[in-house]
Amino acid sequence: MKRRISSIGLICLLILPTFLFAQNKDENISPQRKQAIDSLALEKVRDLSKYISIIGNKSTPWSESQRVIERAVELFMENSEIGVSSLSKPDIAYFKVREYFDRLMKLNYDRVNIDWYKIQYVSDLERQPDGTYVGVITIYQRFQGFDKEKGLIYEDTTKKDITVYVKRKETQIGGRLIGFWDVLLGDIRVKETAK
């Protein structure tokens, strides 16, 4: 009996380092690679801000807006939601991504300006047990709505947090196995709204 227990213990001792090594090997991303992934995720958020400007711009042709909406939707995980606030309402409304963009396109202003700035990490990308990196990026959004005759009729500044998910995937391109980082945005939650 004692001999059996010690044998099992020995086997476990032999297997454990292998298991740990496998985990560590997966986590073993150099600082340079991590920085590249961090930059990539930040870039996707900046890309989204450009898409939002195009979609909200009343002079963008309808077909162009539709194309850009498709590109913007592809940045998000399925079922993600985007928060919308207003100075005139205390509640924050959350819409599914596509619905948010459709509403953005149809805002009742003659002209709209939407600018995102101070785009930065509030929570660095950290590896989860399943290999996904998760972080939070904050943005400040300045929204201005104009009337043709009255000029600026609405303006607010909103702070929003965006959860980002980054996972390494592989695909075949022309016979080559390519490893790429798939960045997907999660919910965009409103943190503050001010004039």
Add this chain to the structure above:
Amino acid sequence: MRVMINKIKSLNWQHVVFIILIAALAVGSDSCKTTGKMSKKEQKAQIEQAKKQLSEIINGTSSKSLEAQGRTVNEIASKHFKDPELDKMIEDARQVIKNAYAERDKQKQEQVDAARVELLDMLLNKDEKSADELEAELAKIKAMNLGNKDINDLIAKVEEKIAGMRTKKNVPLKNQLENAFQGIADASKSGNTNQVVSLTRSTLQLFSSDDAPVLIMISKEGPDYDKPTTIKRYLEFVRDQKASRNAVDTYQLDNDGKIKELDLIKM
């Protein structure tokens, strides 16, 4: 006068006519000798001459072309000298000519194969040679007069490429692409939709299809890439973002010299 007449009367005319006939036959047979069968002496001379010609062909010392050698052998054979040694030489000569044709065809095929490789290299132009350099290389291949359809098609494509290079003032493909990307970004920023459309269209023509894959390397370690896209979508992205953030790293061309795969790297 009476004496002469008597002498004429005394002649035996039958004998005279006979003599005239014999003389006529003798003259006639001499004429036949110049236009009829050759003499044995002449035949022998011709056989010797034929053997000499065939010997040159068999030994490979004939200065005539293969086609002319073939005609010579056929001419000799058509005379049917019925000389066993000559007949054997005719057969040997024919075999030599046949082998020579086969060797010539083999060499020509090797030239065609080598020319094909060179022409494909010119279309790829990985060494980024100038239009003048490509033209000089092309001239050498054209001078071979290979008369092969595939080669002629490739020559036409290289000529088209060279013409295109001259039109674009000899700008390497990498620079062309990067200039196009920046051009689209600038045009989009300034609101020049027509310029964006025009540049996008001309850039897409450099590619094998609108769906040609585009990879963007974010880190050489790994190496790590952004999510793969296509050239059409990438150009739309540059337009939407109004910025060109990536440099051309490498590309792969298809047999028509079009880009079938593009690798970019973050600047």
